[in-house]
Amino acid sequence: MDELAEDLELLPATRRALRHRIAVAQSAGRAPSVVAAVVRGGEVVWEGSRTSVEGHGPDGNVQYRIGSISKTFTAVLVLRLRDEGLLSLADPLERHLPGTGAGEVTIAQLLAHTGGLAAETPGPWWERTPGDLRPELADVLGAEPFKHTPGHRHHYSNPGYTLLGSLVEALRGRPWEEVLRSEVLEPLGLSRTGGAPQAPNAGGWAVHPWADVMMPEPLEDLGLMAPAGQLWSTTRDLARFADFLLRGDERVLSAESVREMRTAAAPPEPGFADIGYGLGMQLMVQGERRLAGHSGSLPGFVAGLWLSEADDVAAVVLANCTSGLPAATVAADLVAIVADAEPRFPEPWKPFRESERVPLELCGPWYWGTSAQVVRLKSDGSLELAPLGGTGRSARFRPEADGSWTGLSGYYAGETLRAVRGEDGSVSHLDLASFVFTREPYDAGAPVPGGVDPQGWRGIG
Structure with missing residues (x-):
């Protein structure tokens, strides 16, 4: 076995811990079945399932409905439109989609659920009724689509993702699902993901809260609401999708x-201090671990x-019950089991190549006023x-062709850092978003904002 394969393969104790976690979830959650997968280093390293049917269990090829994980797929389509220059998130x-009655919201606000739109559609519950009850966007939004001022707070909105799906259709000139299949599913090899179930697939069940009996849930075509929750998928397909959400794919x-x-675009909702939202992805902090992904539910299914x-680990959990089994919590637990038991090996340290120019004059200590900083x-x-x-x-900053640097994270994300040189060509100071960094605290030879007292540093008189 080569070193890479050996690193990817889970230890027996880790595998047992994963099996135990989904066994407890299925039993305590009273789910007819649950199936799960873990991805590490771009490979599926574990699959497991539990079922109430003796001698039979689903595998990674069995379809379940994934509910709002569909929103993440829709967000990918919108980001593709942005990257092609067909729209701006602002x-x-x-x-691009006139006449909705909600046209003041920005595309970014719709993606991050900050558009102020209602959480649900007017009329009967859309998840348990046929989509032809809402044939037009006006039926999805209702006469009063807004519950909050756009841009002021995070308020989860299913109709908002219907608007994004309709936006995709308007700009592509094809149905949402057809665009999804050609632009995302087929390139990523997600052949078992789609808008309608294809055998083998699980049936959706409601489990009585006070008795061990079940009742089948209706399986409705959601119509215009499809971009918010229509999709069916498998753990193997979603494992590939999760890896794509980690690494990207130029196709x-x-x-x-x-x-x-995966970057926060909306603050947490009040009362949910550990949960935020990116662009089509939920964000969560579990202990010191930052997670990104999405939960999903429709009558009969949770996902x-x-x-x-940081750990290069992802997990997927699917179950066919309306409630009881917290699939998203279990998936987060599976990530933690693997990441804690088998920490990721860091990449080997490597120096610059001899042929590369290394601007050493930027390295080492600098001062912003009296605050000591270091550049590496x-x-x-x-x-x-x-x-x-x-x-x-x-x-962190990335280099640009003109010799400047662009911030990638933190307070300086998107800001420009420049090394300003003197007449002799040496670096005088660093300029970062109007902040001047000097080699000495308040260096009199640099253009420190506000100037430097001509008497310089001194003690108490």
């Missing part, structure tokens, strides 16, 4: 764009997909700026 919806979305999806970028250059070409004391604003 555009109001009206610019679908770049690594930079999927990273943007969860979470990934940890990494062999991947990035630059790190961090306070020497360990607390304060830290950031």
Whole structure:
């Protein structure tokens, strides 16, 4: 066995812990069946299932309905439109999809659930009634679509993702599901994901809260609401999708764009301090671990997909019960089991190549006023700026062709750092978003904002 395969293969104790977790989930959650998968290093390293049918269990090829994980697929389609230059996330919806009555919201607000739209549609519950009851967007939005002022708070909105699906259809000139299949499912090899069930597939069940009996749930075509929750999938397909959400795929979305999806775009809802939202992805902090993914539910089904970028681990859990089994929580637990029991090996340290130019004049200590900072250059070409004391604003930067650097994280994300040189060509100071970093605290030879007292440093008189 080569070293990579050996690193990916889970230890027996880890595998047992995973089996035990879904066994407890299925039993305590009283689910007819549950199926799960774990991805590490781009490979499915574990699959498991539990069922109430003796001698039979679903595998990674059995379809379940995935509910709101469908929203993440819809968000991918919208980001593709943005990356092609067909829209800006700052555009109001009206610019591309006129006449909805909700056109003042921006596309970014719809993606992040900050558009102020209602959580649900008017009329009977859309998840348990046929989509032809809502044939037009006016039926989805109702006469009063807004519950909050757009942009003021995070308020989860299923109709908002119907609007995004209709936006995709308007700009592509084809049905949402057809666009999804050609632009995402087929390139990623997700052959068992789609809008309608294909055998083998699980049936959806409601389990009585006070007795061990079940009743089948209706399986409705959601019509216009499909982009918010229609899809069926398998753990193997969703495992591939989770890995795509970690790494990107140039045939679908770049690594930079999927990273943007995983970046907070909306604050947590009040009362949910550990949950935020990106662009089509839920964000959660579990202990010190940051997770991104999505939960899903429709009558008869619950689903969860979470990934940890730092650990390079993702997990998927699907079950066929309306409630009782917290699939998203179980998926997060599976990520933690693997990441805690078998921590990721760091990449080997590698120096710059001899042929590469290394701007050493940028490295080492700098001062922002009296605050000591340090700049480090990494062999991947990035630059790190961090306070020497360990607390304060830290950031990473990528190099640009003109010699500047663009912030990738933290307070300086998107900001430009420039090394300003004197007449002799040496670096005088660093300029970062109007902040001047100097080699000495308040260096009189640098253009420190506000100037430097001509008497310089001194003690008490």
